[in-house]
Amino acid sequence: MSVFVTVGTTSFDALIRTVTSDTFQTELISRGYTKLTIQRGSYPSPISSSAELLSLHHYDYSPSIEEDIRAADLVIAHAGAGTALEVLRAGKPLIVVINDELMGNHQMELAEELSRGGHVISATPRSLVEVFSNAKLDELKPLPPVEPQLFGNFVNAVLAS
Numbered sequence: 001m002s003v004f005v006t007v008g009t010t011s012f013d014a015l016i017r018t019v020t021s022d023t024f025q026t027e028l029i030s031r032g033y034t035k036l037t038i039q040r041g042s043y044p045s046p047i048s049s050s051a052e053l054l055s056l057h058h059y060d061y062s063p064s065i066e067e068d069i070r071a072a073d074l075v076i077a078h079a080g081a082g083t084a085l086e087v088l089r090a091g092k093p094l095i096v097v098i099n100d101e102l103m104g105n106h107q108m109e110l111a112e113e114l115s116r117g118g119h120v121i122s123a124t125p126r127s128l129v130e131v132f133s134n135a136k137l138d139e140l141k142p143l144p145p146v147e148p149q150l151f152g153n154f155v156n157a158v159l160a161s
Helices: 013-019 022-030 066-071 081-089 106-116 128-134 148-160
Strands: 002-006 035-039 055-059 074-078 094-097 121-123
Touching (some): 002 066, 013 022, 013 035, 013 074, 013 128, 066 081, 081 094, 081 106, 094 106, 106 121, 121 128
Parallel strands (some): 002 074, 035 055, 074 094, 094 121
8 A cells, every 4th residue: 555745835844754754654564555655845855764664755846746646545745725625536535734834824724624524634743643543544535526516606696686
């Protein structure tokens, strides 16, 4: 099984440090994961794994992460709206990690709302190992299908009044 970790277009060093820690990688292996792919952004340090049973791949940026999302059994990502929706629309289990160092943290609001709906599991870099070890990924609910006609109906109703 494989895990894909993405930090998006910004740096999120705390997330990278957590997923490359021996503790986290040992937990991955204990849950049956054998491959870890990391989109690391501008993380300044070398990345390696001391876990022999875990295949580790990483890169800085890519024009698209769609293929990595599709290939993953689990995605762990920053709590950006675009990434969260892309992963959820792909039907993949998602753990969103809130970057609690951001000012005016909109990521926390999004993560809390999606978590409250049962669509994602949320964590911070400090809580990720524990959250992952207790995660019941099979209990996550898919997003409801997109209904573009609802917006059109709303616009028509507003313009008609």
